[in-house]
Amino acid sequence: MSDEPQILAIDNGTQSLRALAFDPRGTLIAKVRVPFQPYFAQKPGWAEQDPEVYWNALVEACQTLWKRPGVRKDALAGVAVTTQRGTVVNLDREGRPLRPAILWLDQRTTSGQKPVGGLWGLLFKVARVADTVAYLQANAESIWLQTHQPELWRDTHKFVLLSGFLNYRLTGRFADSVGSQVGYLPFDYKGLAWAGPRDWKWDALGIEPTLLNELVPPAERLGEITDWAAEQTGIPKGLPVIAAAADKACEVLGAGSLEPNVGCLSYGTTATINTTQAKYVESIPFIPPYPAGVPGHYSPEIQIFRGYWMVEWFKQEFGHKEVEQSCAQGVPPEVLLERLIRDIPAGSDGLMLQPYWTPGIKLPGPEAKGGVIGFTESHTRGHLYRAILEGLAYALREGKERVARRSRVPITSLRVSGGGSQSDTALQITADVFGLPTARPHTYETSGLGAAIIASVGLGLHPDFETAVSEMTHLGEVFDPIPEHARRYDALYRNVYLKMYRRLRPLYKEIYQVMAGISG
Structure with missing residues (x-):
């Protein structure tokens, strides 16, 4: 023993x-x-x-x-x-x-x-x-x-x-x-x-x-x-x-993200990107970073509200067949949904989704709504599912660039936690959209592991956080960008995605006014 x-x-x-x-x-x-x-x-x-x-x-x-x-x-x-x-x-x-x-x-x-x-x-x-x-x-x-x-x-x-x-x-x-x-x-x-x-x-x-x-x-x-x-x-x-610390702060540590150049994505109900910073950095002006799990440190965060909840929404609205088959086959519905998009090319044949399903204070603005553009008769529900995964990755890449710009520290690698991290397709899409190596931590329980890391330092089991993170976190599978896919995603991100919200914003406001009975 x-x-x-x-x-x-x-x-x-x-x-x-x-x-x-x-x-x-x-x-x-x-x-x-x-x-x-x-x-x-x-x-x-x-x-x-x-x-x-x-x-x-x-x-x-x-x-x-x-x-x-x-x-x-x-x-x-x-x-x-x-x-x-x-x-x-x-x-x-x-x-x-x-x-x-x-x-x-x-x-x-x-x-x-x-x-x-x-x-x-x-x-x-x-x-x-x-x-x-x-x-x-x-x-x-x-x-x-x-x-x-x-x-x-x-x-x-x-x-x-x-x-x-x-x-x-x-x-x-x-x-x-x-x-x-x-x-x-x-x-x-x-x-x-x-x-x-x-x-x-x-x-x-x-x-x-x-x-x-x-x-x-x-x-x-x-x-x-x-x-x-x-x-x-x-x-x-x-x-x-x-x-x-709070669950997201612990996730960052449990995923091994102790330096500002390592971005930690959380594919949970709210999708986020965080880093650990020794200095106070407001990724969005007047919106403060949260406390990190390391004393005296900060965790700048960009949130995509209702992030991987969209996967649950898709299952409820369009995934009845996979849900029924999953019960019969004894596998999670997500496994069958992965098969649904296996042969759909990067970029979902031009279907683009912006995942602003819940308005924010500043990013996005209070008028924000979700947007889907590029529909044609060739698109299927599988295309929509893949577009959801791609849209979340686009939104988090935009967050990554904002954090890096404000902190003046480039993010050079990614760790992904949360329920969505169990999807190989989601992680490959993430690596391709960001153009960065993307790793899955060795354990799914990154939040609990982060709490244990903090406790190990407090109890003297490890002398400092650097040692604790080095000893207690390990990389699982690493997904490298596929060059052809990364080039296509980069073009779609820069030429289409980054322009969507600015161009659709006036229409979102009009929708609100019409539905509120203010005009029309």
Whole structure:
């Protein structure tokens, strides 16, 4: 029996929670996945979940993990938690949830908020970012709660992210990682701390400092497993709980992207491109980079909302045949969809898709919609499926160029994580569109591995992040660009894709006005 230490990583995603045991070389010893309903919606556009669903899933996952071969509770050195970003929980003085958690997917907004005034308001007008600030206020969960549930807001003792809730349940301490602070909160992204006392965010969001928990840098100790948590989960009492980071930040580390020249693509519900930077870089002016999993570092990010959700949409709307066959053959529908596009050439015979299915603050603008051009009678549903994969790669390449331009560091290689990374076709398309070698990490569980990497440094199993990433991450299959395909994609990207949004934008605005009854 090995005396080698083990690290417990808790990874709470949107659709499931995973408990994972890693060794100091990044080997996944065992894992348990507990799925749950992603959310429930009392009204259209809402997305909520009972916080106890997350905690119960954590308990079940851990208690099951102890039964898996190779997992040794007596060998555990520590535990780290990573979660979905931007999901908030209201807690009372006893740490009990006062209402369902509001998820990052929630689309409720609050109108009629008073603009930020004073010197800050003047500066926002001069800088032409008043609309961005108003967008933040309209989408902030704290504003909605104060407006629609004022009594509950008054009873709130702590207003925390999901990571803060789970860390509290494990340690009994209202504390969370700096690396997990992604959401509509008064956080100073440049200073990597709560905003200063005179910062405009406090008034704009209506949050008092006492409502927030203590922040701890990644790799530092948050606390220890309490008696109660040990009894519930089976995690040994007193085991150190190390501050990790949000799931995307952990994915970047787990994929081996520690330097700014290595881009990390996440092919998940939201498709993203991230890098790790030692300096503060705003890829989009006035939109801050998020905290990285490395203390004092930043993760510039470009998001394509509803990214690989488009694959799920395609399956629901056009993939009935593959879904039925997958059940009969015992293989995932994506395997059959891969066959559907196997013989379709790069560029989908001229069918081009821009994946702006959800508007953004600045990129794309609030009027954005998805666009598909180039249809002919020869195109099939297979062409549309391939055009979706290509469109996402085009959008992320545009993000890559924006990040590299702003940081002045070229991105020379790619790592791909998330559900879409399991598709060989998607990774070859990515390599061809970017014109860069594209690697799949050695494990699919990059978010959990990233949390384990952070914990390994905090526990002293590795002396620093460079060593930890080198020892614990390994490349899987590498996809090199096919020169002929790369040339074709480059021409389509430069001559067509980059022009689509600018030319279609006036039409998107007209669509909105007509459908809103403003004109016509």
